[in-house]
Amino acid sequence: MILDTILGWFSTDMGIDLGTCNTLVTVRGEGIKLNEPSVVAVRKGTNVVLNNGEAVGLVAKDMLGKTPGSISAIRPLKDGVISDFEITEAMLGYFIRKVHGRGGLLRPQVVISVPSGITAVERRAVRDSAERAGARKVFLIDEPMAAGIGAGLPITEPTASMIVDIGGGTTEVAIMSLADISTCTSLRVGGDDFDEAIINHLKRTYNLLIGESRAEQVKIELGSAGPLEEEMTMEIAGRDTISGLPRKIVITSEEIREALKEPVSSIIECVTQTLEKAEPELAADLIDNGVHICGGGAILRGMDKVLANATGLNVNLVEDPLTCVARGTCVFLENLESLRESIDQDSYNWD
Numbered sequence: 001m002i003l004d005t006i007l008g009w010f011s012t013d014m015g016i017d018l019g020t021c022n023t024l025v026t027v028r029g030e031g032i033k034l035n036e037p038s039v040v041a042v043r044k045g046t047n048v049v050l051n052n053g054e055a056v057g058l059v060a061k062d063m064l065g066k067t068p069g070s071i072s073a074i075r076p077l078k079d080g081v082i083s084d085f086e087i088t089e090a091m092l093g094y095f096i097r098k099v100h101g102r103g104g105l106l107r108p109q110v111v112i113s114v115p116s117g118i119t120a121v122e123r124r125a126v127r128d129s130a131e132r133a134g135a136r137k138v139f140l141i142d143e144p145m146a147a148g149i150g151a152g153l154p155i156t157e158p159t160a161s162m163i164v165d166i167g168g169g170t171t172e173v174a175i176m177s178l179a180d181i182s183t184c185t186s187l188r189v190g191g192d193d194f195d196e197a198i199i200n201h202l203k204r205t206y207n208l209l210i211g212e213s214r215a216e217q218v219k220i221e222l223g224s225a226g227p228l229e230e231e232m233t234m235e236i237a238g239r240d241t242i243s244g245l246p247r248k249i250v251i252t253s254e255e256i257r258e259a260l261k262e263p264v265s266s267i268i269e270c271v272t273q274t275l276e277k278a279e280p281e282l283a284a285d286l287i288d289n290g291v292h293i294c295g296g297g298a299i300l301r302g303m304d305k306v307l308a309n310a311t312g313l314n315v316n317l318v319e320d321p322l323t324c325v326a327r328g329t330c331v332f333l334e335n336l337e338s339l340r341e342s343i344d345q346d347s348y349n350w351d
């Protein structure tokens, strides 16, 4: 343990929020150092990362949907879990090098947040990828636990904290107390499904084809989970599926809300089902403590209100919802010794 502290002086230890959409890297004592899309550009049909292994993150995202025949821009995580191990390793390696390159003589210790619903095999795979990508020691922390720490909730105390983390590929709903997850549900629905619902709506209703980036833009500018004080309209360009030619149409916030109804409803259902499974004492605590929502999907207009209506509880959007999990990994890293003792050791594979 003393050796670990001394080794820590010579390495840039980091926390990684490995997300379907974005990967954030924090450094002990320095906060967020990197925030880039989880995208890698490779030569088509191979695992060769372009630009000598540097076509990762922001550079690669610009290529999504616009790649010529010989290049693929890949998202190596799907539904919150690794779907392509080799590419994930290349991506992690690039991010670790980018952050670590500036200092540190030794390979870093790394804390990685993972969805609580992943299997032991998937946990092992994340650890192996990070080790091969250059980590000296890897610790895993469940995403809701990291989100709770990042949101400043009293997760180690004998009272219930509830987190709903709506990411790109997954929604994690957890009720925690005494540094342990008491009830948890992981739903493979998130912000990406909102984008897909918008694409399908425009295709079905207007025969208009748009790409993922444009659908995300519509969601951010016009999307909502509940009625708005002032409804909005937006002009959107795409390709007509019949004529094959580019075309522009005007869409309304009401129709986009209707299109988002299905994924939003499944998130609401997941939250109410988790509450139904909660221990009665913890459920009672939530009347005072409320529910905290984070992740990019939580920023969708009115998400807090529709969840409050469905549960009858206070629902609070955490400060800076997109960085909440990453900030939690950093606090965890900075308090590794004390949190290692309090957080349930059985859930983690401590070295």
Ligand SMILES: Nc1ncnc2c1ncn2[C@@H]1O[C@H](COP(=O)(O)OP(=O)(O)OP(=O)(O)O)[C@@H](O)[C@H]1O
Binding pocket: 018, 019, 020, 021, 022, 023, 079, 080, 166, 167, 168, 169, 170, 171, 190, 191, 192, 216, 219, 220, 223, 294, 295, 296, 297, 298, 299, 300, 301, 321, 322
């Ligand atoms: N203002 C916004 N309104 C609605 N959605 C948003 C907004 N900003 C970002 N998003 C969405 O949030 C999602 C990304 O959230 P986040 O970065 O928390 O996910 P992730 O951690 O990468 O995913 P996961 O937790 O599933 O691995 C994307 O679907 C993105 O489009």
